[in-house]
Amino acid sequence: MKKARMKRKQRRKLIWMVAGLAVLLYLGLAVYFHNHFFPKTTLNGRKAGGYTAQKVMDEITEEIHSYQLKIATRDKHTEKISGQDISLEPQWGDEITELVHAQNMFAWPVKIFQKQTLKNTTLVDYDKDKLQTQIDALDCMDADKQTAPENASVSSYDKTEGFTVVGCVMGTTIDAEKMYQAVQEAVEGLKENLSLEKAGVYEDPTVLDDDENLVKAVKKMNGYAKTKITFTVGDSKEVLDASVFGDWFRLNKKLKPVLDQECVKAYVSDLAKKYNTCYSAKTLKTSYGKTVTIPESHYGWKIDTEKEIAQITSEIKAGKTVERELNYSMTANSHGKNDYGDSYVEINLTAQHMFLYKDGKLVIDSDFVSGNVSKNNATPTGAYGVTYTEKNATLRGENYETPVTYWMPFAGNVGMHDAYWRSKFGGSIYKYAGSHGCINLPPEVAKVVFENVKKNYPVLVYELPGTESTDATDKGEAKKVVKLIDALGTITKDSKEAVQKARNAYDKLTANDKVYVTNYDKLKKAEEKLQKLQKNSKE
Structure with missing residues (x-):
């Protein structure tokens, strides 16, 4: 019994000793883990198990001193910034110690x-x-080495491919402010790698290849490219298609295609330079055989620029095939060498004679009386078109108001009309007794002209030296007077009847006739001598 009690006592003692040692071990490790991290602890991805706060700080400090930030650029280059270069140092507080102390040290058997x-x-x-x-020293920050971003755009027109999307260029231009912020955050976070692409420091294009509005614009422009306009100009043709107008498009801010009106205007201007004939000199093979140049021209083809620009713009947007003539504000008879064709009125001011041609055939020709040269009312030369025709018109001017039956103006207030008050035409009447500028025609001639011309009928007015009138009537009447004067002979008191007859004959002559009376001074002297003889006889 005694031995059994001794064994039991020894066992209890051993148990207490083991328990005591366990408690001491438990408490000892609890105290240990009050200042040390549990074995399987990591701090910010670093091993910290079994380390004191100071050990962890020493480890981190060592890492910071060897810190290096690797910067990956968009163009697959890598650049570096070391902690030493920027005097990088840790700033410790009680954070690490507090993390250790925050552990439940008494739970270490589990932890x-x-x-x-x-x-x-x-x-x-x-x-x-x-x-x-x-940062400024990095190669990627060198502006000369950076590539600017380019928006996706629309290609030039290609006959095979049409319009297509031209891909954007991402570029390598860096926003300096964003770059500094990204690097600063990486350094402060002690990150070892920085992707500039992911950090969003690049200046990216604002229009990418798959931009919905850009894709729609390409589709619409390819619809426009179906347009083909064929202009018929006489025997010539001008074709306007996408190979010409493909470069006229611009995209506005909303990426919608806009037809550049300046390009359309330039195209129409080129057409005008090629096909406009108005205001350009005319050449005419006259009815006298000689060819004259008429520099002053108000007749010919003239493209209506504004109307043509508007129609071309509309037709391109319609995307259809069109064949038509150009829009004109002024027209002519022909697109041939001579735009007046073979139907025109030819007026020779020198000869005071006109010709009316229709379809190459002479309809009528006649003498006329043009503007009075002595009163600065000369008829202007030039190429014109009949402005309009009017029957029974009244011509009004500063000092006149004259009714006419046939009125055909062609140069402002200057025109052709009947002159029923005249008995003679042609010759040199215009030099002294001409019109206010109009072409005075015999009534029967004016009627024929009126019946054959219409609005814009060509009127070619010129001067041709050497074709001055040699009207036989003018000279014939004057010749009779010359003979009467020559027949006076020696003047006596009996010469009164002969002198008076010569005077009456001369006074009946027209201004044109009087030009051909070469001995008029002899008549005047004869009258003076006769007057003296009569005076002396009375005394």
């Missing part, structure tokens, strides 16, 4: 078998000016 992941923001300090200098 030593569990993973513990801790995070803590390590505060660092660095020289901001040095960081800025390091």
